[in-house]
Amino acid sequence: DTGVSQNPRHKITKRGQNVTFRCDPISEHNRLYWYRQTLGQGPEFLTYFQNEAQLEKSRLLSDRFSAERPKGSFSTLEIQRTEQGDSAMYLCASSRDRGSGYTFGSGTRLTVV
């Protein structure tokens, strides 16, 4: 088990383009979370999956954001019509259950120019 894997590590895109990030959680973890982190801030929750069901979405997740977790395995986070304000580190985490602690991936750094 190699932990939580995120791809790509870095993404530079022009404003208005669509981007998609991928997260592969630890295989036996059925809970998967997406967070966003800007410079000098702690991570902020975006959305949560239990198996393939998306059970929670933050108000930060505007209509331009969509996340999926087909078959309850890997997850994708898509941002449509990117804006400069979307520039941030996007972090994925997984956990086995609520009390067992979270394992985070290395993140995807998005820069919108």
Next chain:
Amino acid sequence: KQEVTQIPAALSVPEGENLVLNCSFTDSAIYNLQWFRQDPGKGLTSLLLIQSSQREQTSGRLNASLDKSSGRSTLYIAASQPGDSATYLCAVILLNSGNTPLVFGKGTRLSVIA
């Protein structure tokens, strides 16, 4: 709404010093608390997880304590080393949160000077 505060925001110490990082939270009804380390431009590495029924956890030179009644946790680092330089984040899960995930503080940026 749960708020997590970490003090100080930044700390610089000489190598070898023992130090304490502080974390406070407004809602004491927590499920557990987790401390993380983050190196610049990197993801989060879990350091210690404290369940609500526990008062402390230890791993090597690290010791984390939890006082739910006062809404506080401390991370103690013994004999600090330059390799300890990083941002340290604490996060809590509320007891009655359902699916509500970890709520983070903004972190303490630690520099250990050789």
